[in-house]
Amino acid sequence: xxxxxxxxxxxxxxxxxxxxxxxxxxxxxxxxxxxxxxxxxxxxxxxxxxxxxxxxxxxxxxxxxxxxxxxxxxxxxxxxxxxxxxxxxxxxxxxxxxxxxxxxxxxxxxxxxxxxxxxxxxxxxxxxxxxxxxxxxxxxxxxxxxxxxxxxxxxxxxxxxxxxxxxxxxxxxxxxxxxxxxxxxxxxxxxxxxx
Amino acid sequence: xxxxxxxxxxxxxxxxxxxxxxxxxxxxxxxxxxxxxxxxxxxxxxxxxxxxxxxxxxxxxxxxxxxxxxxxxxxxxxxxxxxxxxxxxxxxxxxxxxxxxxxxxxxxxxxxxxxxxxxxxxxxxxxxxxxxxxxxxxxxxxxxxxxxxxxxxxxxxxxxxxxxxxxxxxxxxxxxxxxxxxxxxxxxxxxxxxxxxxxxxxxxxxxxxxxxxxxxxxxxxxxxxxxxxxxxxxxxxxxxxxxxxxxxxxxxxxxxxxxxxxxxxxxxxxxxxxxxxxxxxxxxxxxxxxxxxxxxxxxxxxxxxxxxxxxxxxxxxxxxxxxxxxxxxxxxxxxxxxxxxxxxxxxxxxxxxxxxxxxxxxxxxxxxxxxxxxxxxxxxxxxxxxxxxxxxxxxxxxxxxxxxxxxxxxxxxxxxxxxxxxxxxxxxxxxxxxxxxxxxxxxxxxxxxxxxxxxxxxxxxxxxxxxxxxxxxxxxxxxxxxxxxxxxxxxxxxxxxxxxxxxxxxxxxxxxxxxxxxxx
Numbered sequence: 001x002x003x004x005x006x007x008x009x010x011x012x013x014x015x016x017x018x019x020x021x022x023x024x025x026x027x028x029x030x031x032x033x034x035x036x037x038x039x040x041x042x043x044x045x046x047x048x049x050x051x052x053x054x055x056x057x058x059x060x061x062x063x064x065x066x067x068x069x070x071x072x073x074x075x076x077x078x079x080x081x082x083x084x085x086x087x088x089x090x091x092x093x094x095x096x097x098x099x100x101x102x103x104x105x106x107x108x109x110x111x112x113x114x115x116x117x118x119x120x121x122x123x124x125x126x127x128x129x130x131x132x133x134x135x136x137x138x139x140x141x142x143x144x145x146x147x148x149x150x151x152x153x154x155x156x157x158x159x160x161x162x163x164x165x166x167x168x169x170x171x172x173x174x175x176x177x178x179x180x181x182x183x184x185x186x187x188x189x190x191x192x193x194x195x
Numbered sequence: 196x197x198x199x200x201x202x203x204x205x206x207x208x209x210x211x212x213x214x215x216x217x218x219x220x221x222x223x224x225x226x227x228x229x230x231x232x233x234x235x236x237x238x239x240x241x242x243x244x245x246x247x248x249x250x251x252x253x254x255x256x257x258x259x260x261x262x263x264x265x266x267x268x269x270x271x272x273x274x275x276x277x278x279x280x281x282x283x284x285x286x287x288x289x290x291x292x293x294x295x296x297x298x299x300x301x302x303x304x305x306x307x308x309x310x311x312x313x314x315x316x317x318x319x320x321x322x323x324x325x326x327x328x329x330x331x332x333x334x335x336x337x338x339x340x341x342x343x344x345x346x347x348x349x350x351x352x353x354x355x356x357x358x359x360x361x362x363x364x365x366x367x368x369x370x371x372x373x374x375x376x377x378x379x380x381x382x383x384x385x386x387x388x389x390x391x392x393x394x395x396x397x398x399x400x401x402x403x404x405x406x407x408x409x410x411x412x413x414x415x416x417x418x419x420x421x422x423x424x425x426x427x428x429x430x431x432x433x434x435x436x437x438x439x440x441x442x443x444x445x446x447x448x449x450x451x452x453x454x455x456x457x458x459x460x461x462x463x464x465x466x467x468x469x470x471x472x473x474x475x476x477x478x479x480x481x482x483x484x485x486x487x488x489x490x491x492x493x494x495x496x497x498x499x500x501x502x503x504x505x506x507x508x509x510x511x512x513x514x515x516x517x518x519x520x521x522x523x524x525x526x527x528x529x530x531x532x533x534x535x536x537x538x539x540x541x542x543x544x545x546x547x548x549x550x551x552x553x554x555x556x557x558x559x560x561x562x563x564x565x566x567x568x569x570x571x572x573x574x575x576x577x578x579x580x581x582x583x584x585x586x587x588x589x590x591x592x593x594x595x596x597x598x599x600x601x602x603x604x605x606x607x608x609x610x611x612x613x614x615x616x617x618x619x620x621x622x623x624x625x626x627x628x629x630x631x632x633x634x635x636x637x638x639x640x641x642x643x644x645x646x647x648x649x650x651x652x653x654x655x656x657x658x659x660x661x662x663x664x665x666x667x668x669x670x671x672x673x674x675x676x677x678x679x680x681x682x683x684x685x686x687x688x689x690x691x692x693x694x695x696x697x698x699x700x701x702x703x704x705x706x707x708x709x710x711x712x713x714x715x
Contacts (some may be wrong), residue, residue: 074282116441118463119413119450120391123440126414156502159411166391166412 014045036107037124043147047106048188053172054078058098085109086152111138111148111158118158137161200614203562204262205569206239206248207583208603209565213239213250215265218606219567219585219594232274240281241334243374243450245563245608247285247307251276257290259307262607269310279613280327281307283374287351289327291318302328304354313354315411324369332377332543337399339380341370346380348399362397362405369419372399372628379408379456381430383419392416396454409454411461415440416450425481429500430454431464441458443469444490451486453502456693468494473514478522485516485525498541506545512536520611521565524548524588530556530570537570539590549590549659555580563609571604589659 017025029044038044057078064071070075077097082088086095087105107113114129115136121127131146138150139157150158160167165175203218212233221507232536239506247268257279258270273279275293287304300315318328329340329349338349340358344365347358362380369383379396384702386392391412400407409430416434423430431451439448449472451464466472477484483505485497495508495516512534513527535554540547553559555577556570568586568695582597583604584625 105626119436119448121432122414145546155460159462160391168410 013049014042015049016045025057032103032107035124036110037146038107039110044103044107047103051101051106052104053141054082055099055101058095062095062099084151085149086155106149108147109149111136111143111150112146114155114158120158120160135160135164135166137167200564201609203567204484204562204607205583206241206603206607208236208239209233209598210574210600210602212236212602215339215607218562223445238279239603239605240279241605242281242285242607243283243608244285244610247279247281249279249288251279251648253277254293257288259285259288267651269307273306275301278321278326281505282331282335283333286335287313287354288370289329289330291321291326291328294319304329304397306354314349316358324697330370330372333375334373334377337372337377339370339372339399341367343367343381344488346370346382346397348401360401360404364395364397369421371421371423373423373430375423375425376427377429378427381421381423381432381454383421386414386416392419392434393419394419394430394434394452394454396430396456399561408456409458409461411452411454413450413452414530415448422475422477422484424477424484425479428481428585429477429484431475431477431484433475444471446471446638451488455500462502464502465504466494466496474516476516476518478518479520480522485518487513487516487527497525506542508538508540511538513538515559517559517568519561519565519588520563521614521616522575526559526561526568528553528556528559528570530559532599537586537590539568539588548588551586551590551592553584553586554668556584560606562606563611564614565611569604569606571601574600574602 028039032038032044033041039058057074061071061075078098079088079093079095082098083090083093084102086109087101111131112124115121115127115131116124120136121130128146132144134142134144136143137159138148138154142161142163160184161169163169165171170176171179196579198204198353205216205218207214207216212235215285216232231509232248235252236250238251240249241247241262242249246262248265249257250260251257254274254276256270256272257276259268259281260266261268261558271288271290273290274293276290277293278291280289286307287306288307288529292301294304294317297317297319298484299667301318302316302318302321303312304314305311306313321328325341331338331351335351338351338354339346340349341347344367345361345363346367347361350359351355352701362382364382364384365564366384366387367382368385371381373379373381378399380399381394381396384393387413391414393412394411394532395410397403404594411432413434415436417437418435420433421430430453434448434450434452436449437447439445441448451466451472452462454461466486466488470490470493473487473493475484475486483497483499485495485508487493487495489510491510492510493514494510495513496504497506497508499505508525508527511527512529513536515526515528515530517526517528522540523543525540525542526537527540529535530553535552535556537551537553538547539549539551553570555572557573559568559570561568566588568588569583570586571583572581574581578600580597581599581601582595583601584592585594587593646669
């Protein structure tokens with residue numbers, strides 16, 4: 001008998017490819033992993049799985065009649081979500097455009113890519129490091145997760161966090177130790193100017 | 196224009212000297228009257244408010260003229276003169292002379308009226324980016340200069356005291372003082388290893404003592420350009436990098452950031468197209484700015500102070516923006532390596548007024564009264580086809596003059612408030628406003644001419660009717676006439692196409708009802 005307090009819903013978030021050693025697929029996946037700075041193939045398969053579920057939903061809705069209340073309601077909701085996350089542009093407000101989405105659209109909305117594109121990091125890998133090391137905030141919230149899907153209106157609020165040395169906060173542990181050592185350790189911590 | 200409005204003047208500099216003409220409108224067929232005959236010189240600059248004119252002869256002398264009477268106020272003999280700059284109201288003159296020894300102080304700030312040297316200082320060499328050494332606010336109440344690691348403020352009433360207080364900013368490489376009013380100053384610290392480049396805004400108050408008002412950090416930046424607005428509330432920063440890390444452009448990348456002094460917004464301006472930022476200009480009122488961005492054909496958008504997009508001006512081969520000083524019009528132009536298309540927009544009505552071409556132009560500027568727009572082809576950039584063209588505010592060519600060789604053409608700056616509103620266009624726009632929506636239906640030719648119409652917010656471009664068309668009553672008749680007869684007076688081809696379309700529609704309806712096919 002299942003113990004109720006240990007019961008939690010969970011499901012898979014990725015799907016392994018059917019053929020393991022297909023040259024073109026391997027090349028294409030490696031290219032995307034390198035371009036978007038992903039950690040492993042699983043991160044890419046996760047995005048592809050999410051995309052395939054959205055496409056299935058859109059395809060199913062398109063088979064329904066145009067005036068079907070279910071099609072209208074769910075179609076609008078799906079399109080609103082796509083617009084909100086910046087996956088569809090303003091003029092593309094129809095279900096057919098959802099079928100034309102690709103994994104790259106999704107990968108371009110990750111926080112890691114947007115931090116790089118905004119010029120806040122030197123490279124895509126530097127962006128991942130900055131995010132993981134808690135230098136980046138979206139709005140007022142520090143976001144630690146490189147695969148955070150950034151909403152369209154949050155995009156202009158990506159900035160260095162206020163506690164980070166890059167965003168006006170005090171220097172970090174290593175710098176403080178070095179400056180203390182450099183100043184001879186006489187008075188506690190040579191007070192460096194903020195940079 | 197009111198009777199008190201000052202006359203426009205144009206300064207023209209050719210290889211043998213400069214002359215000042217009085218401004219348009221010119222009666223047709225005559226050459227513009229000269230106010231000052233040709234005087235030899237090597238460079239000329241107006242002071243920012245247009246009251247004084249500085250004329251330099253390289254390595255010899257600098258002369259300051261008063262613009263209203265065009266008489267010499269003061270002449271300075273400066274051997275080895277390399278650069279000179281006039282303060283915004285023309286009270287102070289900064290000069291840089293070639294110096295042979297550290298004992299000789301070669302940067303001097305002179306007081307023009309009394310010809311006394313107020314402040315002198317030795318500087319080994321100068322670069323164009325750091326000249327003029329002392330930056331003044333528009334009313335000359337604040338003066339500051341950038342030294343290594345700090346910004347020093349002078350008291351403009353008494354330069355001889357030296358600098359009064361300073362703001363410390365280690366590593367500062369570029370600075371700009373907000374000029375109207377001079378309440379804030381922006382400094383740029385470039386990127387060092389590990390530490391991002393940053394732009395910081397400080398208040399110019401003595402009591403603020405180096406407190407940062409707003410800051411923004413970014414990597415991937417080697418130089419910046421600052422654009423303060425009128426009122427000093429907002430700063431636009433274009434960060435340029437020489438190498439494009441996203442591998443999209445050979446020429447490097449540019450990013451547009453926006454900072455406000457009340458910290459309401461600190462961030463990147465959201466631009467919908469990838470590519471470099473070609474031009475960004477604040478309007479003369481300081482409450483909105485226009486950006487031209489993206490790989491060609493570039494998009495143009497006008498944003499308000501809160502960085503929300505107000506109007507999309509569509510796409511086209513443009514890389515320059517010129518706001519009209521009276522505020523209602525804006526010109527998008529493609530100069531430089533583009534063929535010279537110019538589009539005149541009425542920003543408040545959100546309509547395209549006119550489109551024209553000015554090939555091979557180098558400089559372009561609105562007249563201070565907002566009624567004329569002058570483009571010029573000048574010499575060091577282009578050696579042939581030098582000349583001036585003056586357009587009026589809806590894009591029709593008014594005056595053209597070619598020269599053998601032309602070095603510089605400028606309007607004499609005036610405060611736009613001294614001129615009246617541009618009345619000509621307002622009345623005619625009012626008369627054809629009612630017909631606007633109907634005209635869109637019939638103006639197919641005009642829609643093609645205006646190219647890609649701007650997206651959702653802007654109104655569809657309508658056929659351009661010149662404001663001074665004598666038969667405007669007849670025009671309205673024509674428009675009304677066109678309306679009423681859309682049912683009956685269509686051309687033969689149009690009728691035939693209409694019939695064909697109706698037949699197709701009937702066929703489709705029959706098919707759909709016959710078999711449940713999907714559409715869309």
